[in-house]
Amino acid sequence: MDLNRRGAELDAADPLASYRSLFAGSESELVYLDGNSLGRPLRAASQQLADFVSQAWGSRLIRAWDEEWMELPFTVGDRLGEVALGAAAGQTVVADSTSVMLYKLLRAAVDHQQRLDPARTEIVADHANFPTDRYLVEGIAAERGLSIRWLTPDPELTVEELAEALGPQTAAVLLSHITYQSGQIADVAAITAATHDAGALVLWDLCHSAGAVPIALDTWQVDLAVGCTYKYLNAGPGAPAFGYVAKRHQDALTQPLQGWMGHAEPFVMGPGYRPAAGMRRFLTGTPPILAMQPLISFVELLGEVGIDAVRAKGIALTEFAIEVHDAVLAPLGVELGSSRDSAVRGNHVLLRHSRMREVTAALWERDVIPDFREPDGLRIGLSPLSTSFAEVARGLGVVAELVG
Template identity: 55%
Template sequence: MINLLARADALDTADPLAGYRDQFLAPDEFDVVSYLDGNSLGRPLIATAALMGTFIREQWGGRLIRGWTDSWMEWPLQLGDRLGSVALGAGPGQVAIADSTTVLLYKLARAALAGSPGRKRVLLDTDNFPTDRYVLEGIAAEQGLELVWITVDPAAGIHPAQVADAIDEHTALVLFSHVAYRSGWLADVAEINRIAHEAGALTMWDLSHSVGSVPIHLDDWGVDLAVGCTYKYLNGGPGAPAFAYLRRGLQEVLRQPIQGWMGHRASFEMGAGYEPAPGSRALLSGTPPILAMVPLHANLDMLAAAGIEAVRAKSLLLTGYTLDLADELLAPFGVEVAGPRAPERRGGHVTLRKPGFQALLEPLWAAGVIPDYRRPDGLRIGPAPLSTSFGEVYRGLSALRDLLEK
């Protein structure tokens, strides 16, 4: 254990991103010793609190309705483009910030399916995040589609060979998560896209668990559609708006079904008949959630400054160190690693498994250690690279070890 602690110190000393930790809010009354749930809710930046105060006073309070023409009307696409450039590998005009991940997933899936007449199958995996499965189940029931379920090992994820086996000329759409929410498995997006496109299917990726921690190259990978949330590694705040990507070449072809005034070609003409706006603005429906987008400005600045490749490098060190701690401190108590070990298959979090973990959640919280619990027996350790030190991971897993020992 002394060795492991010394290693945390050495890793922290050598960490080129260590300085970013000071940019996060740590309230005076902060009782958190080790926050390991950056994969569920990212911490707020000091700049976010300041920016929100300024926004409420100066923009909402001072500019009032003029804010819409000043800049707010452009925020969904400007922030979308910025996100595309900083984290998604997406050229301009393809990303919009809006709604929730669930609603955007619905909109894009409906658009994709309406654009694939004659094809009645959707390929997805049994261990995708619940909302992804539920949304598609709802659409399938309404439209008489067949959902083709690929069974994956919950401790792993989707393999290209499984997709190749299950896909056929009736497949309209494949939907997977880039990083599996449970195991942290990092899918081979480019290869799965290649297989899907060979069969003539469209591809949709849920990026919620990868965006801001794993480099994404939507354009290069040939992704057709993607969605994701901004409240995990992007630190957007609880229930922050989501984002959608629709590849430029599909924008004139695919139409999302919730025709609202903000997706209209000319929102303020208020005329008869919906005419979709060109480009990614047609992904919008209702009034954009401006107030809730304020944090994104600060967060994208920080991510742009740090660089997603540097974030990934630290993330791999953090998850590697987590695996070592698990092996040395926790395995003796029967804790298993329920996810990939190979760096090229690891997302930003590590899942540990042991029957009875649920009972440890309360004492862990009481000790100021906050991992993420997933039924029935999983603890997810998600050390967000920009806000988490190696020492923090050590303190968290040591506390877990101490509880297991009791």
């Protein structure tokens, strides 16, 4: 198989190929296959940040809070909800880190459920969740005197398996839309419905799906969701997370980190905490206004391109990676750790081999950047608007050299 020729042919036929030039560093020879950990920045982000410093921050100063910044977590959240999450306005807020938002919403969910029924003393989660999710479940269970029912998907969590674990003791379920290792896509609608049938609430982690695949939170009747913005939403290292709370739940939930910005009257600064109505109650401290700026630009780009077009390119990229695996890597003993079915595969592909740890280190030295996942996985993260087929061809060609 002539990898470079095949990659060039696919790039020539790609309707989204021109968008790659909008990303800083895309002109270099570096092969970046880790967009599902940290996306490339838009070139426009540097000027956008400079303008923000000199204008909104530099000239308006504290006046900008009244003029725009107080509402920015919600206006940006609403636009993100519209473009990427399938969420109507008034249900998404941009704030804090993913870990903090997960803690807030999971604690709010289990506390609410226990107020309604003290017998709901169990959180359901699975071992395929990202470590932070699992650690937070453990911490909240310890804080609240709850138990945890752990599930072990093999390779995916089925609705039937989940339903067997649910019951009158279940307070909340925490699962990932796309598994961070294999890229497996969960059936959100069916799992959410099964959770509701058991009288529980479900919190979805969207970190590996937001900006990569179509999401329909309102249609799927999701209760709560959290995701990061530095992966497929290209907002930069440490960019703020987002939280979604369905409107039907907002005024019933009380988040545990009570701060002045979530108060009904934040500038009165009086005694006692009274939560604001709607999504403002899920804020705690001062929102990360500066860190939201790159997100604003990328969300508008995503709105221009459309999530369906992004998904189509993501499928094509992962299909090409699997094609290369079958032709070049499988004969070398590399196993495919992701599904071949694009309907249940996100935008990353896991390649497994006993030497992948040392191979990953050698790849980085040669300016080919994937990442390694225990125990033997090389994860190829393909960000549709910034990754080319030629890039995939070059990178996997080097993988073949090193494994061989």
